[in-house]
Amino acid sequence: MTVGLSAAAANTHLDNQGTTYPWIKLHTGDPGAAGTSNAATETTRKQATWASASGGAKTTSADLSWTSVSGSEDYTHFSMWTASTGGSFGGSGTVTANAVTSGDTFTIPAGELDLSLSVAS
Template sequence: MAHGLSNYLCNAILDAVGNNTSLAVAVPYVKLHVGDPGAAGTALPAIETTRKSISFGVAAAGAIVSDADISWTNIAGSQDATHFTVWDNLTAGNFLFSGQITAGAYTAGDTYTITAGNLSASLTVAS
Protein backbone atom coordinates (compact mmCIF):
# COMPACT_ATOMS: atom_id res chain seq x y z
CA MET A 1 0.00 0.00 0.00
CA ALA A 2 1.26 3.42 -0.91
CA HIS A 3 -0.43 5.97 1.33
CA GLY A 4 1.30 9.19 2.22
CA LEU A 5 3.45 11.80 0.54
CA SER A 6 4.37 11.49 -3.10
CA ASN A 7 7.95 11.37 -4.31
CA TYR A 8 7.34 14.79 -5.92
CA LEU A 9 6.23 16.38 -2.63
CA CYS A 10 9.02 14.76 -0.59
CA ASN A 11 11.62 16.11 -3.00
CA ALA A 12 9.97 19.55 -3.07
CA ILE A 13 10.01 19.76 0.75
CA LEU A 14 13.65 18.68 0.92
CA ASP A 15 14.64 21.14 -1.82
CA ALA A 16 12.80 23.94 0.00
CA VAL A 17 14.76 23.17 3.16
CA GLY A 18 18.12 22.22 1.66
CA ASN A 19 18.36 24.18 -1.57
CA ASN A 20 16.50 27.43 -0.86
CA THR A 21 13.73 26.70 -3.36
CA SER A 22 10.14 27.74 -2.83
CA LEU A 23 7.23 25.38 -2.36
CA ALA A 24 3.69 26.66 -2.75
CA VAL A 25 0.46 25.03 -3.83
CA ALA A 26 -2.05 27.72 -4.80
CA VAL A 27 -5.07 25.41 -4.62
CA PRO A 28 -4.97 21.72 -3.71
CA TYR A 29 -7.53 19.39 -5.31
CA VAL A 30 -8.85 16.06 -4.03
CA LYS A 31 -9.80 13.07 -6.21
CA LEU A 32 -11.66 9.89 -5.23
CA HIS A 33 -10.35 6.34 -5.72
CA VAL A 34 -11.93 2.90 -5.24
CA GLY A 35 -8.70 1.28 -4.09
CA ASP A 36 -5.12 2.12 -3.26
CA PRO A 37 -3.98 4.79 -5.77
CA GLY A 38 -0.38 3.56 -5.67
CA ALA A 39 2.89 5.47 -5.62
CA ALA A 40 1.97 7.58 -8.68
CA GLY A 41 -1.53 8.40 -7.36
CA THR A 42 -3.20 7.21 -10.56
CA ALA A 43 -4.35 3.64 -9.87
CA LEU A 44 -7.99 2.68 -9.30
CA PRO A 45 -9.68 6.05 -9.89
CA ALA A 46 -13.39 6.34 -9.10
CA ILE A 47 -15.90 6.67 -11.95
CA GLU A 48 -16.36 10.24 -10.65
CA THR A 49 -13.17 11.83 -11.97
CA THR A 50 -13.84 15.45 -10.99
CA ARG A 51 -11.21 16.87 -8.65
CA LYS A 52 -12.58 19.24 -6.01
CA SER A 53 -10.70 22.07 -4.35
CA ILE A 54 -9.88 21.59 -0.71
CA SER A 55 -8.73 23.99 1.97
CA PHE A 56 -6.87 23.22 5.16
CA GLY A 57 -6.49 24.96 8.48
CA VAL A 58 -3.07 26.03 9.73
CA ALA A 59 -0.74 23.11 10.43
CA ALA A 60 -0.47 22.06 14.07
CA ALA A 61 1.39 19.15 15.71
CA GLY A 62 2.57 18.00 12.28
CA ALA A 63 -0.89 17.77 10.73
CA ILE A 64 -3.26 19.68 8.47
CA VAL A 65 -7.03 19.10 8.52
CA SER A 66 -9.67 20.13 5.99
CA ASP A 67 -11.58 23.18 7.18
CA ALA A 68 -14.52 23.12 4.74
CA ASP A 69 -16.84 20.50 3.27
CA ILE A 70 -15.81 18.93 -0.05
CA SER A 71 -18.87 17.97 -2.13
CA TRP A 72 -19.47 16.24 -5.43
CA THR A 73 -23.01 16.89 -6.69
CA ASN A 74 -24.84 14.54 -9.06
CA ILE A 75 -21.95 12.11 -8.68
CA ALA A 76 -21.17 9.72 -11.54
CA GLY A 77 -21.59 5.99 -10.94
CA SER A 78 -22.28 3.96 -7.82
CA GLN A 79 -19.14 2.92 -5.97
CA ASP A 80 -17.41 2.80 -2.63
CA ALA A 81 -14.65 5.41 -2.43
CA THR A 82 -11.94 3.93 -0.23
CA HIS A 83 -9.03 6.28 -0.95
CA PHE A 84 -8.24 9.83 -2.05
CA THR A 85 -5.39 11.66 -3.71
CA VAL A 86 -4.50 15.34 -3.51
CA TRP A 87 -3.10 17.21 -6.53
CA ASP A 88 -1.77 20.72 -7.24
CA ASN A 89 -3.90 21.22 -10.38
CA LEU A 90 -7.55 20.73 -11.31
CA THR A 91 -6.92 18.44 -14.30
CA ALA A 92 -3.21 17.57 -14.50
CA GLY A 93 -0.36 18.71 -12.25
CA ASN A 94 1.54 16.87 -9.56
CA PHE A 95 0.29 14.18 -7.21
CA LEU A 96 0.95 15.39 -3.64
CA PHE A 97 -0.33 12.77 -1.19
CA SER A 98 -2.91 10.07 -0.63
CA GLY A 99 -4.89 8.47 2.15
CA GLN A 100 -7.89 6.35 3.06
CA ILE A 101 -11.57 7.25 3.31
CA THR A 102 -13.99 5.48 5.64
CA ALA A 103 -17.69 4.99 4.86
CA GLY A 104 -17.31 6.19 1.28
CA ALA A 105 -20.20 4.45 -0.53
CA TYR A 106 -22.30 6.55 -2.88
CA THR A 107 -24.99 6.08 -5.53
CA ALA A 108 -25.08 7.69 -8.99
CA GLY A 109 -26.78 11.08 -8.85
CA ASP A 110 -26.15 11.55 -5.13
CA THR A 111 -24.27 14.37 -3.51
CA TYR A 112 -21.19 12.91 -1.83
CA THR A 113 -19.55 15.01 0.87
CA ILE A 114 -16.42 14.71 2.94
CA THR A 115 -17.26 17.01 5.82
CA ALA A 116 -14.86 19.57 7.25
CA GLY A 117 -12.36 18.00 9.60
CA ASN A 118 -12.54 14.56 7.98
CA LEU A 119 -9.63 14.74 5.55
CA SER A 120 -6.16 15.19 6.97
CA ALA A 121 -2.49 14.72 6.30
CA SER A 122 0.28 14.41 8.85
CA LEU A 123 4.01 14.00 9.18
CA THR A 124 5.73 12.18 12.01
CA VAL A 125 7.06 14.70 14.51
CA ALA A 126 10.33 13.89 16.29
CA SER A 127 9.88 13.08 19.95
Protein backbone atom coordinates in the same frame (compact mmCIF):
# COMPACT_ATOMS: atom_id res chain seq x y z
CA MET B 1 8.28 8.82 19.70
CA THR B 2 11.81 10.18 19.87
CA VAL B 3 12.44 10.22 16.13
CA GLY B 4 10.74 12.30 13.48
CA LEU B 5 10.60 15.87 12.26
CA SER B 6 10.54 18.87 14.54
CA ALA B 7 6.99 20.18 14.93
CA ALA B 8 7.99 23.38 13.10
CA ALA B 9 9.45 21.46 10.14
CA ALA B 10 6.42 19.16 9.96
CA ASN B 11 4.04 22.11 10.06
CA THR B 12 5.95 23.93 7.30
CA HIS B 13 5.95 20.84 5.08
CA LEU B 14 2.24 20.21 5.63
CA ASP B 15 1.30 23.83 4.95
CA ASN B 16 3.35 23.74 1.72
CA GLN B 17 1.78 20.40 0.73
CA GLY B 18 -1.74 21.76 1.13
CA THR B 19 -0.88 24.82 -0.96
CA THR B 20 0.99 22.95 -3.69
CA TYR B 21 -1.39 19.98 -3.98
CA PRO B 22 -4.86 21.30 -3.06
CA TRP B 23 -6.90 19.31 -5.61
CA ILE B 24 -8.52 16.14 -4.22
CA LYS B 25 -9.59 13.19 -6.41
CA LEU B 26 -11.55 10.14 -5.26
CA HIS B 27 -10.52 6.50 -5.73
CA THR B 28 -12.10 3.08 -5.20
CA GLY B 29 -8.82 1.51 -4.07
CA ASP B 30 -5.17 2.38 -3.52
CA PRO B 31 -4.16 5.10 -6.04
CA GLY B 32 -0.67 3.60 -6.38
CA ALA B 33 2.70 5.32 -6.72
CA ALA B 34 1.55 7.58 -9.57
CA GLY B 35 -1.89 8.37 -8.11
CA THR B 36 -3.69 6.99 -11.17
CA SER B 37 -4.80 3.48 -10.11
CA ASN B 38 -8.36 2.65 -9.05
CA ALA B 39 -9.75 6.01 -10.15
CA ALA B 40 -13.37 6.63 -9.24
CA THR B 41 -15.92 7.02 -12.00
CA GLU B 42 -16.43 10.50 -10.52
CA THR B 43 -13.46 12.32 -12.09
CA THR B 44 -14.02 15.83 -10.74
CA ARG B 45 -11.27 17.06 -8.44
CA LYS B 46 -12.30 19.40 -5.63
CA GLN B 47 -10.06 22.12 -4.24
CA ALA B 48 -9.42 21.69 -0.52
CA THR B 49 -8.89 24.54 1.88
CA TRP B 50 -6.80 23.74 4.92
CA ALA B 51 -6.42 25.09 8.42
CA SER B 52 -2.83 25.91 9.40
CA ALA B 53 -0.80 22.93 10.54
CA SER B 54 -0.13 22.51 14.25
CA GLY B 55 1.75 19.75 16.06
CA GLY B 56 2.56 18.03 12.76
CA ALA B 57 -1.06 17.74 11.62
CA LYS B 58 -3.57 19.70 9.58
CA THR B 59 -7.19 19.28 8.53
CA THR B 60 -9.57 20.71 5.96
CA SER B 61 -11.36 23.90 6.92
CA ALA B 62 -14.32 23.55 4.53
CA ASP B 63 -16.50 20.73 3.21
CA LEU B 64 -15.47 18.93 0.02
CA SER B 65 -18.65 17.99 -1.87
CA TRP B 66 -19.19 16.11 -5.10
CA THR B 67 -22.79 16.57 -6.29
CA SER B 68 -24.61 14.19 -8.58
CA VAL B 69 -21.75 11.68 -8.68
CA SER B 70 -21.41 9.86 -11.97
CA GLY B 71 -21.18 6.23 -10.84
CA SER B 72 -22.23 3.72 -8.21
CA GLU B 73 -19.16 2.57 -6.25
CA ASP B 74 -17.32 2.68 -2.90
CA TYR B 75 -14.83 5.50 -2.28
CA THR B 76 -11.92 4.29 -0.14
CA HIS B 77 -8.96 6.54 -1.04
CA PHE B 78 -8.06 10.03 -2.24
CA SER B 79 -5.17 11.54 -4.15
CA MET B 80 -3.77 15.09 -4.08
CA TRP B 81 -2.91 17.05 -7.25
CA THR B 82 -1.48 20.41 -8.34
CA ALA B 83 -4.34 21.15 -10.75
CA SER B 84 -8.04 20.48 -11.34
CA THR B 85 -7.07 18.40 -14.39
CA GLY B 86 -3.67 17.04 -15.36
CA GLY B 87 -1.03 18.40 -13.02
CA SER B 88 1.34 16.52 -10.73
CA PHE B 89 0.50 13.89 -8.13
CA GLY B 90 1.53 14.81 -4.59
CA GLY B 91 0.27 12.05 -2.32
CA SER B 92 -2.66 9.89 -1.31
CA GLY B 93 -4.51 8.56 1.69
CA THR B 94 -7.58 6.70 2.82
CA VAL B 95 -11.15 7.73 3.53
CA THR B 96 -13.73 5.69 5.40
CA ALA B 97 -15.32 3.48 2.73
CA ASN B 98 -18.47 5.11 1.44
CA ALA B 99 -20.90 3.54 -0.99
CA VAL B 100 -22.54 5.98 -3.37
CA THR B 101 -25.13 5.57 -6.08
CA SER B 102 -25.07 7.53 -9.32
CA GLY B 103 -26.69 10.91 -8.69
CA ASP B 104 -25.80 11.00 -4.96
CA THR B 105 -23.89 13.79 -3.25
CA PHE B 106 -20.70 12.70 -1.49
CA THR B 107 -19.23 15.03 1.13
CA ILE B 108 -16.09 14.93 3.22
CA PRO B 109 -17.01 17.37 6.00
CA ALA B 110 -14.63 20.11 7.16
CA GLY B 111 -12.20 18.68 9.67
CA GLU B 112 -12.54 15.12 8.36
CA LEU B 113 -9.68 15.00 5.81
CA ASP B 114 -6.40 15.09 7.72
CA LEU B 115 -2.70 15.10 6.90
CA SER B 116 -0.03 14.35 9.50
CA LEU B 117 3.68 13.61 9.88
CA SER B 118 5.63 11.92 12.66
CA VAL B 119 6.94 14.51 15.07
CA ALA B 120 9.84 13.88 17.45
CA SER B 121 8.84 14.30 21.06
